[in-house]
Amino acid sequence: MEEVKEVKNKWLPHLIDAVPTAGQGKRISTYTVALEGWRRGITLKFYRIYDDEYKMKIRYSLSHNGTEHHFSLSMGDYNTDESFEICDDKQLTREYMEKAGVPVPKGKKFLADRSNEEIIDYANSLGYPLALKPVSANGGKGVFANVIDEEALRKALPYVREELEYPDVIIEEHVPGKREFRVIVLGDQVLGAMNRIPANIVGDGVSTIKQLIHMKNEIRKQNPTLQAE
Structure with missing residues (x-):
């Protein structure tokens, strides 16, 4: 039985119906x-604007009393190239x-010219469990946490380095x-913090795992910051 509970979006009063559906998801910021x-x-x-591949990008600016700042999504022009x-x-x-x-945890970076065997040798000297992650990626792509032994690492390495191309x-x-x-953080002041909870489901004693995942995803779709584009 797949019963999805209705979840209403919680907007600040002045934003109710202000953001069109097409502008929700990744564009909502x-x-x-x-x-x-x-x-x-x-x-x-x-x-x-147009990037190097001639793909169109939407940008916006806010100006007041002769001062203008430019933004990409929620990132303003105070974000320096060095910070990126x-x-x-x-x-x-x-x-x-x-x-x-x-x-920070002990660790080491390995570039493309280093072999998997070199990486495994270092991992063995560091000890398990350990984490494997791409140097440059976001959204958790290619991250393997709690790698418990050499066998698990040998499976994960070619997947991350070759299949995912990191x-x-x-x-x-x-x-x-x-x-x-x-x-x-803005300057030296913390403005806020968000607890990022991994994907999860809770059994109800009736539904299958597949059904529970479907129900959870239907609820997530009603969150304007998570809606698919």
């Missing part, structure tokens, strides 16, 4: 930031965090934990 600026009387302008470079390289991120006194990888200690947090 564009509309909510832009609309909030416009609501506060800041001049809003949408425009388009650091965030795009997990090893660089580790190094900067370590310099700032943030505890030849540069990081091997590091697996640090157990139940939560992942995304922290929003």
